[in-house]
Amino acid sequence: MMPDADAEMLSLNPSLVLRVEWEVRRKDRGRTRFTMRFPDDVPLVQWLLGTLQAAHAGEGGEREVELSSDILDAAIEKGLLVAEDALPGEESSFACRLDPALLALVPEEDMIALRTACEETGIVLNPACCIQETDDPPQDERVRLGAALWDHLGGDFAQEGRLETTARRGLPPLETSYRLWVPHPFTEAMQPVDMDRSSSDELRAGSIDCEKLAAATRDMLLATHVLIPRPTDESRARDADRIERLRDGLKTDGYVVVRNVLSPLQVAAMRRHFRTLHASGNFTSYEVPSLGARDGIYCDFVSVLFQDQLTRFIGKVVDEPIKPSFTWHFHYRDRAVLTRHIDRPQCRWNVSLAVDSNADASRAGAWSLHFETDQGAHSVRLGPGDAVVYSGTDTPHWREPLPEGHTAGVICLHYVSANFDGSLR
């Protein structure tokens, strides 16, 4: 301040723009943001500041903060005061464990396909796994963790507090377990699997006799890709041919479906993780006419981890060098709809990955995504773990209303050409 300034000679800066906003979570309505309305909300904000000040003063510093019935009503409506049963839960970390309850979420048709493939060629330990023994990220260039996962969104992404609000908790501390990073046999995405010390010791020693495993254990290890069908020259040629066909399909139709881009147990773990996050009020609700009723999380840890892990594979399918932009995880509520549209440049390549469906987890009963192609309108149905790759900027896409009583969990991974120089958010 100028030393001789006289307060009476000063006036309030007429260019002032006052913004006061807050964000709260409630179990029953997720994450919600409010902006102060002037002058109606002034008493509410004064009460809030007084309450925060009293709480900050700590022991002995408590003071009575006036709470009229008007302020009480507004504080409840705007999520500042909350009943015990609506208190939000903690953001939980993500883990895929060898857990029979998770295996029970795996569609039977996926297990049958895995068992059948192994009957043809025999079963082996996945030779390209990497073991993580401490909480430090593994020294393996195929695995990227921590803040590096969000670096491409700009250094200020974290500073803006975005990471604080995007279910950023990564993987849990290892404590008594080990983490095996297991490459998908086709997409090569590295998938974290937490297991107890004795199991991973056996795996490390290669001392598991695959043929003598109990059926339930073998199913669990197959469902994580720790055990895989024995690769043969024929299977390698088939995989190369599959990539070619995916590439051609995308060029011809503007979209292409890739079944099971992640292991069935990884997808089951994702389904449970996102259900927990949703139930604890960690999603933001959106009611937008063109987008329908959906709850979402922007660039959460799990979506960004697998976006990163799938970059190489998606680059092969779209047949050009690409880099990740942003992600959304959406929980669509019944009657959600997606009007016909194309996307902004940050969505040059879109990957919609189905994770959950409450009504019918099978492919036949899944919620269709429609595409406009040169040959007319086409529809795809994705079971859990299936993805459709399409050009968000060139291929019009839409969804009809989700039937009453149904919900759907979808991860949207976005990529752009490697030489794209705009914002990636």
Ligand SMILES: [Fe+2]
């Ligand atoms: Fe879109």
